[in-house]
Every structure is written in C-alpha cells, then in structure tokens.
Amino acid sequence: MTDIAFAWTALGGDPALLSRVTTAELPGTLAARLPVRRLARACVGACALAAAELGARRTGRAEVPGVRVDDGAVAAAFHSERLLRVNGRAPDSFAPLSRFWRTADGWVRTHANYPHHRARLLDALGLPADAAPAAVAALLAERTALGTEELVHAAGGLAVALRTPHQWRATGQAGQVAARPLVERATLGAAPVRALPRLDPADAPLLPAAGVRVLDLTRVLAGPVATRTLALLGADVLRLDPPRLPELPDQHADTGFGKRSATLDLATRRDAFEELLAGADVLVTGYRPGALDRFGLSPEALAERHPALVVAQVSAWGAYGPWGGRRGFDSLVQAATGIAVTEGSAEEPGVLPAQALDHGTGYLLAAAVLRALTERSYDGAGRSVRLALARTAHWLTDEEPYDAPKTGGPGAGASAEADDAAAPQVLPDARLAEADGPLGRLRHALSPVRFAGGPTHWTRPPAPWGSDRAAWL
Structure with missing residues (x-):
C-alpha cells in the first residue's frame, strides 16, 4: 500500500x-x-x-x-x-556516459557523472580516458549485459544490466x-x-x-x-x-x-x-x-x-x-x-x-x-x-x-x-x-514539508563547497 x-x-x-x-x-x-x-x-x-x-x-x-x-x-x-x-x-x-546502452543481448545502464566513476568505467572497458560515447556504444554492443555489469563492478565502476521485474525477483x-x-x-x-x-x-x-x-x-x-x-x-x-x-x-x-x-x-x-x-x-x-x-x-x-x-x-x-x-x-x-x-x-x-x-x-x-x-x-x-x-x-x-x-x-x-x-x-x-x-x-x-506554524524557507543559501570550518557553531 x-x-x-x-x-x-x-x-x-x-x-x-x-x-x-x-x-x-x-x-x-x-x-x-x-x-x-x-x-x-x-x-x-x-x-x-x-x-x-x-x-x-x-x-x-x-x-x-x-x-x-x-x-x-x-x-x-x-x-x-x-x-x-x-x-x-x-x-x-547526466554526463554523456551516464545512460542506457544496447548490448548483444539487451541493455546495460551506466553511471559516470563523477570523474572517478567515468575513469573506472572506461578503464574496465579498456578504453582511453578521452573515449567518446560512440566508442563505448560500439564496444558494449558486442558484450553481454550481465558480463558488463560484473566487469565494471569489479573495477569499482557503476553499471547494471536491465532486468524485468521477474528477473529481479529471482536474484x-x-x-x-x-x-x-x-x-x-x-x-x-x-x-x-x-x-x-x-x-x-x-x-x-x-x-x-x-x-x-x-x-x-x-x-x-x-x-x-x-x-x-x-x-x-x-x-x-x-x-x-x-x-x-x-x-x-x-x-x-x-x-x-x-x-x-x-x-x-x-x-x-x-x-x-x-x-x-x-x-x-x-x-x-x-x-x-x-x-x-x-x-x-x-x-x-x-x-x-x-x-x-x-x-x-x-x-x-x-x-x-x-x-x-x-x-x-x-x-x-x-x-x-x-x-x-x-x-x-x-x-x-x-x-x-x-x-x-x-x-x-x-x-x-x-x-x-x-x-x-x-x-x-x-x-x-x-x-x-x-x-x-x-x-x-x-x-x-x-x-x-x-x-x-x-x-x-x-x-x-x-x-x-x-x-x-x-x-x-x-x-x-x-x-x-x-x-x-x-x-x-x-x-x-521550495520544500514540500509543511505543517501549521512551520518554516517555509531556508535561513541561508548554499555555501561554496568546502568553504566552512569543520566545527560546530
């Protein structure tokens, strides 16, 4: 429910x-x-x-x-x-390498928004750091989805094979x-x-x-x-x-x-x-x-x-x-x-x-x-x-x-x-x-979390990443 x-x-x-x-x-x-x-x-x-x-x-x-x-x-x-x-x-x-790709037997989904995840993905596939999406697509089209999932996971990257609900429930x-x-x-x-x-x-x-x-x-x-x-x-x-x-x-x-x-x-x-x-x-x-x-x-x-x-x-x-x-x-x-x-x-x-x-x-x-x-x-x-x-x-x-x-x-x-x-x-x-x-x-x-008398706005905008002291106020 x-x-x-x-x-x-x-x-x-x-x-x-x-x-x-x-x-x-x-x-x-x-x-x-x-x-x-x-x-x-x-x-x-x-x-x-x-x-x-x-x-x-x-x-x-x-x-x-x-x-x-x-x-x-x-x-x-x-x-x-x-x-x-x-x-x-x-x-x-999403970054160009974060997407679905056709494989020889289905689809695989990758995530490479962070530079270190992109690097691990390309390294696992044996591709150079400046590889274009077309090169990834050509390579994955010849591989299996589950094989790619395991290969990339072993390298610390992120990729999963597309599964039907029935296939997922069987895992x-x-x-x-x-x-x-x-x-x-x-x-x-x-x-x-x-x-x-x-x-x-x-x-x-x-x-x-x-x-x-x-x-x-x-x-x-x-x-x-x-x-x-x-x-x-x-x-x-x-x-x-x-x-x-x-x-x-x-x-x-x-x-x-x-x-x-x-x-x-x-x-x-x-x-x-x-x-x-x-x-x-x-x-x-x-x-x-x-x-x-x-x-x-x-x-x-x-x-x-x-x-x-x-x-x-x-x-x-x-x-x-x-x-x-x-x-x-x-x-x-x-x-x-x-x-x-x-x-x-x-x-x-x-x-x-x-x-x-x-x-x-x-x-x-x-x-x-x-x-x-x-x-x-x-x-x-x-x-x-x-x-x-x-x-x-x-x-x-x-x-x-x-x-x-x-x-x-x-x-x-x-x-x-x-x-x-x-x-x-x-x-x-x-x-x-x-x-x-x-x-x-x-x-x-705006935040959707609302109750009578509660706040509607944050008291401060985002600060630049890493710009504050690691200490309590």
Missing part, C-alpha cells in the same frame, strides 16, 4: 496522528505507470508529520500541528535538481530486500536523557530541529535531500566531504540550502572528527555500506563511544545480501529492479518521471531521524535507522501500475538527454523561489 499510513507505521509513528494530515491532490503530476505520485505524497507527508510531532513534543503542546501535503509542491521538490537555475543557467544534467538481493522493513530501526546505547532545549510555543516559525547538530556524510541524492530537510527545520547541518572528492557544483547548489560545507580527511584528522561526533546529535551517512567502518562509524561502534547518537544510514541496495557492498544510484536501481522495463519495455527501457527513489527515500530518512529524536527525548537512548533505495523500489512496485499507461516510454535507451533531462510534466512555478547568495542568484524549489 503506497500511502502515508504505511510509511508512518514503518517509522513507528502513532496511527492516531494520521488524522492531522490533509492532502491537496493535483492529477497529472509525477504521472507514471507505477504509483509515483502516491509514494511521493506518502514520503513527504510522513516527514512533515514527524516534524510536527517533534515540534509538539519540544513546545509542550498537547496537539500536534496540522500537516498539509500539496501534490504540486511535492512534484516541484522531486524535480528540484532539474528546476534549479544558477544565474539563469539550467543545471548540468538473491531482491529476496534480501523484500525481507526487510521499509525503515530499519533499532535502539542503540542507553545514556542519560539528552534533552534538547524547550521551544517557545509563541516562536514563529516553529523549528522542531532547532539546536540539533547533524553531521552530514552523504552524497547524491537521498542523503543530501534528508539533511537539507533537517536544515529547513532548524538543525545545524555540517556537511563533511573528503578534500580530494569535490561535489558536482549544480548538485551541491541544489541540496546545500541551509547547510554549512566543510572538508575533513577522516584518515588523518580522526581527533577532529571525534570532537565533532562528541557534539553531534545525529550522524547521517550515505556512502556504500561498510565504506566508513574502518573509521569506527558502524552503528555498533558509535554506540559504544556516543550512546545517545542517532545514526542514520542510506544506501542503494541495502547493507545486506550479495549486493550489500555495491555502489549505486537511483537510475541504476530503476534499471536493476524492473522499474525501467515497467515504465517502458524490455526492448525500449523507460524511467520514472523523477528520481523518485532518491527523493522519496530522502524524505523518509529525514522522517526517521525526526522520529528517533522524539523517541530519544523520552529514554535518552541513541537510535539506528537504515533505508535503501532498492527497498523503496520494492514498495513502489508492490502494486499494480496506475495512471494513464504510456504508449512507448521516453526513449531512454536512445539517449541520456531523452530520459534523465526530461522536463517535469507539470511545471509548478508557484512552488519556486529565488535566493541570492555566494553561488549567485538561485531559482529553486
């Missing part, structure tokens, strides 16, 4: 609070064969309700503020990276994903109640996460969407990146609202990082499972050192199963799980109308953090929450298709531009705003 009740239950929320949610439906937004609009509405609604619940807890109000979910605002937010304008310029879209990873809850939740170490300051009910806007310190170790796109939402709600969000791994500029501009951005080498500055952890309420990570464990950042290791910490993790495939250690992105998950076939066909794969797995999972991740903070306010214990794009995909595909069927798909196999840069079906200009800042004049989507 792709609705807010399912999401709210997965988050451990009180079913009685669902009566506080109303929706403003707008047919035509996020139209697809799968119930994308319902999933998007559910993820945003659950996040807004979690924010309202925490706000009521911190102000001492008996009644949780009312939540309103507007389909138009949700659609705009789910297209935020496409609607962004920087000094009037449209953002860079060991699909069985592992289906066996997990939508939101994995666990209680970690116990500590004295870490009370957040009480909020004045008369303050406007109500910022449920005011005073919450969030360490943001995430990249593309679900994690940054979650921490961008926490920043809107008043959290002090400090994003940390490795000094030698800069973020894509337009992506940083889109997801950097309300945050500070710093660089820190965890391998050489462990003391500085531990000092940040000691002052944090929340740690959000979005790297592939296990990648940060050597720095003592598994939930279990963190619970021993910081028992009141909320540890939130998001990954592509889940931290389990044969694909548990693999890298992945929304577009790859769509291809592997059968979504691309459902939205198009096995002969001509399609895509969802937005990167809905990323955005939806991001709002669920923010909701899980907010609910963990509410629960921690009662017992002082830290929490672990885990989400995966593949599990969100399982939720999306666990129903019959809906909406008006497409007649031919968007031609995703023919070119990257035809699918990934497609314009939103309904352009919701009323849900956009402009802000001036160090990155220039930005047109951006």
Whole structure:
C-alpha cells in the first residue's frame, strides 16, 4: 500500500496522528505507470508529520500541528535538481556516459557523472580516458549485459544490466530486500536523557530541529535531500566531504540550502572528527555500506563511544545480501529492479518521471531521524535507522501500475538527454523561489514539508563547497 499510513507505521509513528494530515491532490503530476505520485505524497507527508510531532513534543503542546501535503509542491521538490537555475543557467544534467546502452543481448545502464566513476568505467572497458560515447556504444554492443555489469563492478565502476521485474525477483538481493522493513530501526546505547532545549510555543516559525547538530556524510541524492530537510527545520547541518572528492557544483547548489560545507580527511584528522561526533546529535551517512567502518562509524561502534547518537544510514541496495557492498544510484536501481522495463519495455527501457527513489527515500530518512529524536527525548537512548533505495523500489512496485499507461516510454535507451533531462510534466512555478547568495542568484524549489506554524524557507543559501570550518557553531 503506497500511502502515508504505511510509511508512518514503518517509522513507528502513532496511527492516531494520521488524522492531522490533509492532502491537496493535483492529477497529472509525477504521472507514471507505477504509483509515483502516491509514494511521493506518502514520503513527504510522513516527514512533515514527524516534524510536527517533534515540534509538539519540544513546545509542550498537547496537539500536534496540522500537516498539509500539496501534490504540486511535492512534484516541484522531486524535480528540484532539474528546476534549479544558477544565474539563469539550467543545471548540468547526466554526463554523456551516464545512460542506457544496447548490448548483444539487451541493455546495460551506466553511471559516470563523477570523474572517478567515468575513469573506472572506461578503464574496465579498456578504453582511453578521452573515449567518446560512440566508442563505448560500439564496444558494449558486442558484450553481454550481465558480463558488463560484473566487469565494471569489479573495477569499482557503476553499471547494471536491465532486468524485468521477474528477473529481479529471482536474484538473491531482491529476496534480501523484500525481507526487510521499509525503515530499519533499532535502539542503540542507553545514556542519560539528552534533552534538547524547550521551544517557545509563541516562536514563529516553529523549528522542531532547532539546536540539533547533524553531521552530514552523504552524497547524491537521498542523503543530501534528508539533511537539507533537517536544515529547513532548524538543525545545524555540517556537511563533511573528503578534500580530494569535490561535489558536482549544480548538485551541491541544489541540496546545500541551509547547510554549512566543510572538508575533513577522516584518515588523518580522526581527533577532529571525534570532537565533532562528541557534539553531534545525529550522524547521517550515505556512502556504500561498510565504506566508513574502518573509521569506527558502524552503528555498533558509535554506540559504544556516543550512546545517545542517532545514526542514520542510506544506501542503494541495502547493507545486506550479495549486493550489500555495491555502489549505486537511483537510475541504476530503476534499471536493476524492473522499474525501467515497467515504465517502458524490455526492448525500449523507460524511467520514472523523477528520481523518485532518491527523493522519496530522502524524505523518509529525514522522517526517521525526526522520529528517533522524539523517541530519544523520552529514554535518552541513541537510535539506528537504515533505508535503501532498492527497498523503496520494492514498495513502489508492490502494486499494480496506475495512471494513464504510456504508449512507448521516453526513449531512454536512445539517449541520456531523452530520459534523465526530461522536463517535469507539470511545471509548478508557484512552488519556486529565488535566493541570492555566494553561488549567485538561485531559482529553486521550495520544500514540500509543511505543517501549521512551520518554516517555509531556508535561513541561508548554499555555501561554496568546502568553504566552512569543520566545527560546530
């Protein structure tokens, strides 16, 4: 059931609070064969309700503020990276090597937006660093899809074979994903109640996460969407990146609202990082499972050192199963799980109308953090929450298709531009705003997370990547 009740239950929320949610439906937004609009509405609604619940807890109000979910605002937010304008310029879209390719026996989807991923892809294929898309196409046309998937994965690159829903369900990873809850939740170490300051009910806007310190170790796109939402709600969000791994500029501009951005080498500055952890309420990570464990950042290791910490993790495939250690992105998950076939066909794969797995999972991740903070306010214990794009995909595909069927798909196999840069079906200009800042004049989507008395805008525009100190305010 792709609705807010399912999401709210997965988050451990009180079913009685669902009566506080109303929706403003707008047919035509996020139209697809799968119930994308319902999933998007559910993820945003659950996040807004979690924010309202925490706000009521911190102000001492008996009644949780009312939540309103507007389909138009949700659609705009789910297209935020496409609607962004920087000094009037449209953002860079998917790189030329990030697309579907025909193989000798089907299709394979690659992701090479980052320079290091492009380099690994070309190295795996035995092509020079300046290879053109035509050279890649000619080579892959002679290879099998599954063979390419394994070859590129072994080289640390990103490629998945196109699978039908039936083929995906036959994999060991699909069985592992289906066996997990939508939101994995666990209680970690116990500590004295870490009370957040009480909020004045008369303050406007109500910022449920005011005073919450969030360490943001995430990249593309679900994690940054979650921490961008926490920043809107008043959290002090400090994003940390490795000094030698800069973020894509337009992506940083889109997801950097309300945050500070710093660089820190965890391998050489462990003391500085531990000092940040000691002052944090929340740690959000979005790297592939296990990648940060050597720095003592598994939930279990963190619970021993910081028992009141909320540890939130998001990954592509889940931290389990044969694909548990693999890298992945929304577009790859769509291809592997059968979504691309459902939205198009096995002969001509399609895509969802937005990167809905990323955005939806991001709002669920923010909701899980907010609910963990509410629960921690009662017992002082830290929490672990885990989400995966593949599990969100399982939720999306666990129903019959809906909406008006497409007649031919968007031609995703023919070119990257035809699918990934497609314009939103309904352009919701009323849900956009402009802000001036160090990155220039930005047109951006407003947050769809709304509740009575809550914030409508971020308090600060994005900062240049790595321009802030790695310290709490």
